[in-house]
Amino acid sequence: MIIKDVTPNDTINKKRTKRSFNPNYLYFLLAIGIFIYYYLTLPPLHYASYQTWFFLLLIYAGIFAIELIKDSNQWLKKIKNNSNQATEIKFGKLPKKYRYFYWPVIAILLIGLVGKFIFSPFFMAKDYGQMINPVSKDFKTTFPEVNIDNVPLVDRDTAVRLGNRHLGALTELVSQFEVSDEYTQINIKAEPYRVTPLKYAGLFKWLNNFSQGIPHYLQVDNVTGKVEVKTPEKPIRYSYSDHFGRNISRHLRFNYPFSIFESPDFEVDDEGNPYYIATSYGRNFFLNEPEPNGLIVVNAMTGEHQKYAMDEIPSWVDRVYSADLIMHQLDQNGKFKNGFWNSVFAKEGVTETSDGYNYLPMNDDIYLYTGITSVVSDESNIGFVLVNLRTKETTMYTLSAAEEFSAMASAEGSVQEKGYKATFPLLINLQGNPMYILTLKDSSGLIKNYSLVDVQDYQKVYIASNMKQLIQKYGEDNPVVLEAINEETLEKVSGQVEKIQAVIKEGETYYYFMLDGKVYQVPARLNEYLPFVEEGQTISLKIDELSNIHSVDLTEIFGDKANQETVIESSEEADPLLDNIE
Structure with missing residues (x-):
């Protein structure tokens, strides 16, 4: 039998050996971390993506940290083994492998910075300006007339x-x-x-x-x-x-x-x-x-x-094409179309987009609409653009006009006592006239009024509670051809007046009639005999599918002289802009 002496130091060394951590396991943890990061953030693997380069930088930093931990373990061992000797570690004396870490990073950064500078607007201003190319057209003859009901x-x-x-x-x-x-x-x-x-x-x-x-x-x-x-x-x-x-x-x-x-x-x-x-x-x-x-x-x-x-x-x-991309390219076009130095000093012809945009549906496509203003003055627009979001076809309409936010403020001022807020407007062609159309909403976000604002004279504001009345108000100052009402689509409602009440709304008188328990709002302009109607008398109304009242028949009360079947004049030449307006 052979008996081996075991000293206390040997026991301690064995325990230390068992407990020592292998730094190579850190690569396993790094691989898990890389997978989790990729799974959550989903960066593309593409040279032109900044997400890709950041992802690679994290991997690179992880490998560098692991190698540094491994080497630092060895350095600590040397320090302990040479406790009686001075041990000096300098960055410049690091192993040569670390050069493979910092030189590629420096090279990539230099290539990126030099590339961004060479391909910047300083050298390629006109190319930046031509990423989108608006084609100028005349508003009155080429801007599409949008169906007001659409x-x-x-x-x-x-x-x-x-x-x-x-x-x-x-x-x-x-x-x-x-x-x-x-x-x-x-x-x-x-x-x-x-x-x-x-x-x-x-x-x-x-x-x-x-x-x-x-x-x-x-x-x-x-x-x-x-x-x-x-x-x-x-x-x-x-x-x-x-x-x-x-x-x-x-x-x-x-x-x-x-x-x-x-x-x-x-x-x-x-x-x-x-x-x-x-x-x-x-x-x-x-x-x-x-x-x-x-x-x-x-x-x-x-x-x-x-x-x-x-x-x-x-x-x-x-x-x-996203709206943000289109707006950015329009700004680049306005800034650099006449060269880089012009955008810095003279700024001749330099333009920018409005602070907002909206969408306009036409011909089964969605168009982005926004105003174009000069950088030297933002009080008015010098034109408008329509951009097809499927094809990027871009049309510029040169038209001196009020800036959108001025039109919004003008519409809000017309109902300032109510505190309504205007939405960003749309530009429409109303039978050759450029008009802003927008809604006015209350504090709870509900639409309360519709408004038309003259693009070239934003003090001309028309406001009504529905689109039909809005066009009628606009027609009082402007020649608007409305299509004749299709009488067959209107529902006739008759009954005895249970209650009647007159109310003034926005300067116009309305009569509220209760017939068979239902309340109907009738504008006074529909029939001049309305002020003389009393409870218990029989009246007849013609109503469309949207509950708008088109006529009031009072012949049973006042005879034929009070019969006014419709207040909308018909025309043999109906304008497609106002199809189905009724």
Whole structure:
């Protein structure tokens, strides 16, 4: 039998050996951290993406830190083993491998900085100015006359309120789902809508419902404000409120890891099928100025996806170019179209966009509208642009006009006692006359009035509680041809007057009649005999589908002399601008 002596120092050394940590395990932790970061932030793997370079920098820093920890362990051991000798460690004496860390970083930074400078507006100003090329046209002859009944005056804020209120009334849905705040403006069969999917009302509601998917989306009519709950053929299984691989951003990134794209938008085709669309981007000048180079379309029900070239995009897609990109390129065009030095010193012809924009639906496309003003004066616009958000076709209409916020202030001033706030206006061609059209909302965000403001003389303001009355008021000062009323579409209501009350609203007298328990608001201008009607007498009203009263028949009270069937003059030559105005 051999007995080996074990000293206390040997025991301590063995314990230290067992407890020592292998720094190579840090690479395993780094790999996990890299995966988690990529899974959560989803950076594209593309040389022109700053997210990519930041992602690589984090990996680089992690490797550098691990190598430094490994070497520092060895340095500490040397210090302990040579406790009686001075040990000096200098940065310049670091192992040669560290050169492979800092020299590539320096080289990449130099290439990036030099590249951004060479491809900057200082050398390429006119190229920056030509990223978008507005074509000048005459307003009166070429600006499209928009159907006044098709102007989308229900803005995003109002659409959100209407959508949330509508879902709140559906108890079977509100317990499990909420309304997503996407509300994308699109055209469906040439009609303007905002659409948004429902979303799971929290993690536990997702756990309860993710196997069935999201059953509905909301569709808000941008003209009437009518909200509909739409049910597609199959439930929506890919959305922002889904998790893991069914999250729409993650689904796109894992299928297109090398593409640069922004947050996808919810859209609906003409058959009501829900999709998410994401525009992919390249760069115009090395690392500068993103430019769309394709479109990725994802079926929100099945997850099927396809990437289209710019000349192959489906016709139902309305939004390829983002509003922010268009506004930026318009500013670049106005700033650099006459060269870099002109933009700094003389500033001759230098322009910029207004501080706001709006959307105008025309010909089954969505157009971005904004004003153009000179940088030396922002009190008025020198023109307007319309940009097709699917094709980037851009038209400039040179027209001296009031700046949009001046028109908004003028409209608010007309009802200042009520404290209404104006929405950003739209420019319309009202039978050859350029007019701003906007809504006035109360403190709760509800539309209370509609307003027309003369573009060239913003002190001329017309305000009414509905669109028909607004056009009638405008017609009092301007020749407006209205189409004759289709009498067959009007409903006739007759009855004895139970109660009658006169009220003055915005300088106009209205009579409130109660017939069979229902209240009807009748403008005094419809019939000059209205002030003489008494309770118990019989009257007849003609009402359209929107409950607007078109005529008052008082012949049973005052005879034929009081019969006034309609107050809107007919014309054999109806203007398509005002089709269906009644």
